[in-house]
Amino acid sequence: MQLSRRTERLSASPIRELLKSINRPGIISFAGGLPASDSFPDLDISGVSKEVLQYGASEGESELRVRIADDLKMRGLQVKPEQVLVLSGSQQGIDLVAKLMIDQGTSVAVEAPSYLAALQVFSLFGAQYITYNAQDLSALHTSHPVQMLYTIPTFQNPTGHCYSEAERLALAERADALNCVLFEDDPYRDLAYDTCDRTPVCAYVERTSWIYQSSFSKTFAPGLRLGYLVCSEDLYEKLVWLKQAADLHSNRLSQTLVLTMLNADSQRLEQVVDSYRIKRDQFQQQLRQNMSSHATWEEPTGGLFFWLQLKRDLQINMDNLLQQALARNVAFMPGAPFFTTPVARSFMRLNFSHASNSQMQEGISILAELIDAAD
Amino acid sequence: MQLSRRTERLSASPIRELLKSINRPGIISFAGGLPASDSFPDLDISGVSKEVLQYGASEGESELRVRIADDLKMRGLQVKPEQVLVLSGSQQGIDLVAKLMIDQGTSVAVEAPSYLAALQVFSLFGAQYITYNAQDLSALHTSHPVQMLYTIPTFQNPTGHCYSEAERLALAERADALNCVLFEDDPYRDLAYDTCDRTPVCAYVERTSWIYQSSFSKTFAPGLRLGYLVCSEDLYEKLVWLKQAADLHSNRLSQTLVLTMLNADSQRLEQVVDSYRIKRDQFQQQLRQNMSSHATWEEPTGGLFFWLQLKRDLQINMDNLLQQALARNVAFMPGAPFFTTPVARSFMRLNFSHASNSQMQEGISILAELIDAAD
Incomplete structure (x- = not known):
């Protein structure tokens, strides 16, 4: 029996594997990007037509x-x-775009670090x-062809960085110069706690x-698995x-x-953002109290994560640290899977939206x- | 800009394109595999926990x-x-299995004809x-390697044929002899109108x-987009x-x-099957009255389709026939897209589950x- 060659490049998602271990009771999880359960809207299907149970359009509901x-x-x-294509969650967009763009050897430019599940696909x-x-x-110059x-x-995963207007313009200009497909992934944009330019980079493309x-x-x-993509008109039909x-x-x-929730409850999102800002x-306060001598970080102006860079003199095996943390009922994401090549420094991604305040105190300490102890 | 090489093999699904044109009012559609709308269960989410709105396990709900x-x-x-992996509809299973098994040039054995959306993937x-x-x-002999x-x-798409026990055993034996992955697609098995062996072929694999x-x-x-796959244990992790x-x-x-519907209403499926049997x-009666001199067919013992083979002396351009039919507000599926190579004879696939009795009479006539007129 012979499987496809691509299966040799297949591996479990570290996040999903971690998520399994964090389902056990009592664990304090900074690992996933899980929204707080109390942010979920009420479900009401009383007005929903049975017609939605029939097959529908690939493009999505009009x-x-x-x-x-x-x-x-x-x-x-x-x-x-x-130009709108409704997706079964934005992970599906990554799969569809990879199918559209990537063969063995296709040159893809990604931030270092970047979203690990995109890198995997x-x-x-x-x-x-x-x-x-x-x-x-500087790595994006026209002498090195880039296809995508x-x-x-906006609130980059994992760093939390929000590109400035100048950075957005520069990136769009570079995509134009390279004549490559610009693929912008923007799942966190509504979770803004401070002012930050959030204009899509795609809006600046000429x-x-x-x-x-x-x-x-x-x-x-x-849990409803819903996202969407929009694209320049030349790509739309193939993506459908x-x-x-x-x-x-x-x-x-x-x-x-x-759609019902989008139309109904304009205040809910504001409340969610307010509660996440508090979190x-x-x-941040707990990190300052406990981590200042161990790591540096940029305060995220939005999104769901702190990205900690451990100080240069700390030589820590992050896989060991994760095992020790899990043994103490604390989960976090080591930084390595967010890079395409090994990096000398140690990083940790810490989610702040899921844990309670007392869990934060305990987990960070x-x-x-x-x-x-590891140092 | 350069897209992936696989996009050269990309084309619209004839069924989905047809489904668009059949959304117009008044059309009589024998084209899709649409269940009858009155077969849909009532939706009730009163007992559903909000926890389902959170991220879940890739494998599915326990x-x-x-x-x-x-x-x-x-x-x-x-x-x-x-060994169970819940899918976002069984079309997703086809995509996942193709990723698992198929590279450029991989040898895949398919029935002629076979499900066109599987052939496309x-x-x-x-x-x-x-x-x-x-x-x-006879084409499946060990001198020609087959990977899948x-x-x-069971109620093959498009032919409606239900494999006998002997045919199932022979196919399983051949898969064993070829040492290839047997991929069994069984969406219609519950829609059985007459007695027929429906034991999964995979159960006979040794x-x-x-x-x-x-x-x-x-x-x-x-519309809920839900299916599942099960597989031999060696393949499970990679598919997850x-x-x-x-x-x-x-x-x-x-x-x-x-899950609620599966546990609750044991009579509903029986009622659906009874109503489809009548349809x-x-x-069949309408076909006998109108089509006996034009075509032959096997009465389907289950599933959703009649598969008509037009008589040998009928030289009909099926694409023209489809356009003429659509102009008269009748939709059907021409047979060609169900084959991997051009065939000499003309075929039509006619769905019987969606149209009303009077629509059947009118459409078939x-x-x-x-x-x-075309002959």
């Missing part, structure tokens, strides 16, 4: 596509509803990487093809065909529920204690 | 996996819940085909690896990883609703009239 296009226009991205299809970050686009440029400009995607997982409910081939169409009940500040 | 494994045991396929990943059918396995054998043994999948679209609600990479996990609200008989 009304939802109109609503998404309207929303993007207000954010500065001029799109028609006909790109690698599965055979991507070769060029790395860059917001402050340093992947970016998370010539090249682009794909922009976002998700309803962070602001509504990940790939969507058909992947799962025919997205869940129609989810689409109806999300971020509490987390345990991590500090373990780092002390 | 209780649903137990229920699926129990069900398969009763059908003769001995599996553990740990296999082709997208670069499959080379060997064709066979239930009565003739795809079969729809040595080789296998994947069996089914769907809740035909018996519950396609591919599922993670594709969309993290399946919709948890759908999983909860389907099949009505359709229009088709007969157009065939008369």
Whole structure:
């Protein structure tokens, strides 16, 4: 029996494997990107037509596509509803775009670090990487051809960085110069705790093809698995065909529920953001008290994560540290899987949206204690 | 800008394109595999926990996996819940299995004809085909290596054929001899109108690896996009990883609703089957009255389709016939897309589950009239 060659590049997602171990009772988890359960809306399907149980359009429900296009226009991205493709969560967008763009050896530019589940999918299809970050686009010059440029400009995963307007303009200009497809992943944009330019980079593109995607997982409910992409018109039809081939169409009940929530409750999102801002500040305070001598970090102006860089003189095996932390009932994400090549420094990604204040205190102090002991 | 090489093999699904045109009012559609809308269950989420809105396990909800494994045991396929992977519809299973198995040039054995959306996905990943059918396995001999054998043994799409026990045993034996992965697609098995062996072919496999999948679209609600696969233990972990990479996990609200429906209403499926049996008989009667001089067919003992082979002396351009039929507000599926190579004879696939009795009468008589005129 012979499996496909791509299966040699297949590996478990460290996040998903970690998520398994954190299902045990009593664990304090800073590992996933789980929204707080109390942020979830109430479910009400009393007004939902039974028609949603029938097969639907691959592109998505018309009304939802109109609503998404309207929303993007207000954010500065001029799109028609006909450019909207509803997804079964934005992870699916990564799969579809990888199918559209990546063969064995295709050159893909990614931030270092970047979202690990995107890196996994790109690698599965055979991507070769060029790395860059917001402050340093020097690797992106036209002498090195790039077929696709992947970016998370708003509250980047894992760093939390929000690109400035100048950084957004520079990245769009570089994509135009490279004549590559700009793939912008924007799941966290609504979770903004401080002022920050959040105009889609795709809005600044002048010539090249682009794909922009976002998700309803962070602001509504990940369990409903709903996201969407919009793209330049030249790519749309092929992406719809790939969507058909992947799962025919997205869940129609989810689409109806999300549309209802979008239309109904304008205050809910504000409340969610307010409660996450408090959590971020509490987390920051605990980090300052416990981690200042061990690590540095940028305070995230949005999103769900703190990204800690351990100090240069700390030589810590992060896999060991994770095992020790799990033994003390604390979970976090080591930084290595977010990079395409090994890095000399040690990083940790800590989620602040899921734990309670007392769990933060306990969990961060345990991590500090373990780092002390490991040093 | 350069897209992936596989996009050259990308094309719209003829079914999905047809489905668009059949959304216009007044159309009589024999084209899709749409369940009758009045077969849909009532939606009730009053007992559903808000916890389903959180991220979930890639494998699926535990209780649903137990229920699926129990069900398969009763059908003769001995599996553990740990071998069950819940899917976002069984189209997703085709995508995951193609990723697992198919590179450019991989040899895949398919029935001729076979499910066109499976052929599309296999082709997208670069499959080379060997064709066979239930009565003739001669192309499947060990001198031609086959990496995967795809079969729809129960109420085959499009032919409606239900493999006999002897045919099932022969196919399983051949898969063992070829040491290839047997991929059994079984979405129609619950729609049985007459007695027919429906034991999964995978249950007869002795040595080789296998994947069996089914769907809740035909018996519950396609709009919820839910299906599942089970497989030999050697393949399971890789398929879970591919599922993670594709969309993290399946919709948890759908999983909860389907589990509730499976546990609650044992009579509903029987009623659906009874009503479809009546529809099949009505359709058969109309075909006999209008089509006997134009075509031959096997009465389907289950599933959703009649597969008509036009008589040898009828030289009809089926694409023209389809356009003429659509102009008269009747939709059907021409047979060509179900084959991997051009065939000399003309075929039509006619769905009988969606149209009302009077629509059947009108639609079939229009088709007969157009065939008369085209001859």
